Amino acid sequence: MSELSRTQDITDPEGLQFQIQIDDIAVNACDGETVLSVLLAANYKQIMESDREAVSGAYCGMGVCHCCQITINKQHKQKACQTLVQPNMQVETKQNRFKQVGV
Amino acid sequence: MKQYDVIIAGGGVIGAACAYFLSRDTNLKIALVDLKKPGNASRASAGGLWAIGESVGLGCGVIFFKTLSKLQSEGDTEAAETLRPHQLPECFFELALKSNELYPALHEEMLTRHDVDFKFERTGLKFIMYNRDDEIYADSIVSGIPNLSSQIRWLDQQQLRAEEPYITPDAIGAIDFICDHQVNPYRLVDAYTEGARQNGVELFLNTEVLEVLREGNKVIGVRTQEQSLHCDTLINAAGAWADDIYYQATGKHMPVYPVKGQIVLSERMPKVLNGCISTSDCYIAQKDNGEILIGSSTEEKGFDTTNSLDKITELSQGAMKCLPILKESSIKRCWAGLRPGTPDELPILGPVDGVEGYINACGHFRTGILMSAITGTLITELMTGKPTSVDLAPFCVERFE
Numbered sequence: 001m002s003e004l005s006r007t008q009d010i011t012d013p014e015g016l017q018f019q020i021q022i023d024d025i026a027v028n029a030c031d032g033e034t035v036l037s038v039l040l041a042a043n044y045k046q047i048m049e050s051d052r053e054a055v056s057g058a059y060c061g062m063g064v065c066h067c068c069q070i071t072i073n074k075q076h077k078q079k080a081c082q083t084l085v086q087p088n089m090q091v092e093t094k095q096n097r098f099k100q101v102g103v
Numbered sequence: 104m105k106q107y108d109v110i111i112a113g114g115g116v117i118g119a120a121c122a123y124f125l126s127r128d129t130n131l132k133i134a135l136v137d138l139k140k141p142g143n144a145s146r147a148s149a150g151g152l153w154a155i156g157e158s159v160g161l162g163c164g165v166i167f168f169k170t171l172s173k174l175q176s177e178g179d180t181e182a183a184e185t186l187r188p189h190q191l192p193e194c195f196f197e198l199a200l201k202s203n204e205l206y207p208a209l210h211e212e213m214l215t216r217h218d219v220d221f222k223f224e225r226t227g228l229k230f231i232m233y234n235r236d237d238e239i240y241a242d243s244i245v246s247g248i249p250n251l252s253s254q255i256r257w258l259d260q261q262q263l264r265a266e267e268p269y270i271t272p273d274a275i276g277a278i279d280f281i282c283d284h285q286v287n288p289y290r291l292v293d294a295y296t297e298g299a300r301q302n303g304v305e306l307f308l309n310t311e312v313l314e315v316l317r318e319g320n321k322v323i324g325v326r327t328q329e330q331s332l333h334c335d336t337l338i339n340a341a342g343a344w345a346d347d348i349y350y351q352a353t354g355k356h357m358p359v360y361p362v363k364g365q366i367v368l369s370e371r372m373p374k375v376l377n378g379c380i381s382t383s384d385c386y387i388a389q390k391d392n393g394e395i396l397i398g399s400s401t402e403e404k405g406f407d408t409t410n411s412l413d414k415i416t417e418l419s420q421g422a423m424k425c426l427p428i429l430k431e432s433s434i435k436r437c438w439a440g441l442r443p444g445t446p447d448e449l450p451i452l453g454p455v456d457g458v459e460g461y462i463n464a465c466g467h468f469r470t471g472i473l474m475s476a477i478t479g480t481l482i483t484e485l486m487t488g489k490p491t492s493v494d495l496a497p498f499c500v501e502r503f504e
Binding site: 102 | 370433
């Protein structure tokens with residue numbers, strides 16, 4: 001597994017490193033960071049598609065605005081900014097119930 | 104000094120319905136005075152047109168029965184006897200069923216004439232049974248209304264699975280009331296109000312009736328923040344606040360009091376319900392926009408409209424037990440409304456002995472949305488001197504004296 005090299009990070013990552021799946025692509029992550037932090041580091045900007053098909057990116061990054069709700073381990077509407085990464089987490093961006101189940 | 108034939112105090116679903124039917128069927132000059140107070144019931148409603156369901160105590164009344172069917176199954180007949188299924192009297196059924204019949208045509212009329220859609224949906228109301236207690240209870244409901252057996256279907260486990268695949272597989276069956284449907288309650292109030300406005304009713308919105316003006320034993324108008332409005336007849340459609348108006352108009356009190364109901368609303372979901380659902384814990388209705396509405400508690404806490412964690416938890420757990428997919432959903436909103444309750448759960452309709460120029464249209468408790476159409480019709484019949492389509496004697500305010 002390649003080391004994390006994050007140009008934006010202020011300090012070097014110290015925690016355990018592992019991989020998570022973002023839309024079926026393996027991405028490196030570090031224990032203790034949020035899903036949103038991994039998404040932004042991997043250059044995902046548009047991450048949520050709402051039930052009414054509006055696409056958005058994370059806005060507040062602190063759990064208030066509901067603009068980064070994505071599907072994590074098949075659970076819809078999880079806040080990427082409030083969820084800590086776990087090894088082999090399955091993250092799906094721009095997915096929602098209505099796309100997967102129909103109306 | 105403005106002079107009207109009729110002033111309606113209260114613009115919830117009952118007041119708005121009176122304004123609509125009066126303006127449609129008469130040439131009277133009408134004013135509707137309304138101030139939205141916290142807890143007004145029309146905007147808190149679930150929008151069920153559950154004519155039979157509500158008459159036999161399902162819907163909001165359901166929580167009471169857990170105790171009852173337990174007593175029955177434990178063979179404690181004496182205690183169960185005092186707690187008969189909570190069936191309302193014949194006159195209530197008549198009113199509810201007559202009102203229910205009016206909605207399909209009213210929906211069409213609102214669409215074509217006034218271009219408003221209150222989302223009338225033919226859903227039916229299913230009472231879901233989990234166990235023998237629920238079966239006993241369902242039996243006692245059905246045996247209590249032999250004349251309406253054509254409106255009831257029994258569904259076994261397979262039929263229920265086929266019709267409502269998202270309902271828990273633990274359910275052993277259901278009874279379906281096929282004539283009980285739903286509307287969108289906000290849109291219904293808006294439709295009546297807009298229809299009335301287009302028919303020439305003057306709307307005084309955000310306007311409070313501060314005082315009822317009297318001359319001797321005759322009501323002659325109301326005073327609001329801005330002006331006095333004079334009228335020949337005042338219609339009291341003030342919901343949970345109706346007693347204030349009544350007291351000022353007559354000098355007496357009547358037993359209309361607020362009964363709090365808390366409601367939980369889920370986020371928008373794909374279509375998981377084909378019909379409205381009642382269980383022994385709660386009722387569940389998926390509205391036209393996909394949100395799932397879960398109600399409702401029944402509490403006498405005065406004009407308090409706060410939500411409490413215990414009731415919200417009870418309702419949510421009852422709903423998740425019935426509809427497991429809700430475990431994957433978030434709560435979008437909770438709120439509480441104030442039903443205008445009366446001691447015998449019947450509305451208070453019609454004029455008052457010894458008081459001129461005053462008519463009651465209040466006390467509709469849990470069924471204001473359902474009863475709005477017939478109430479508007481009856482008030483219109485009263486105002487035009489026609490014989491009323493339902494005998495108003497059981498609904499007069501004098502029954503409490």
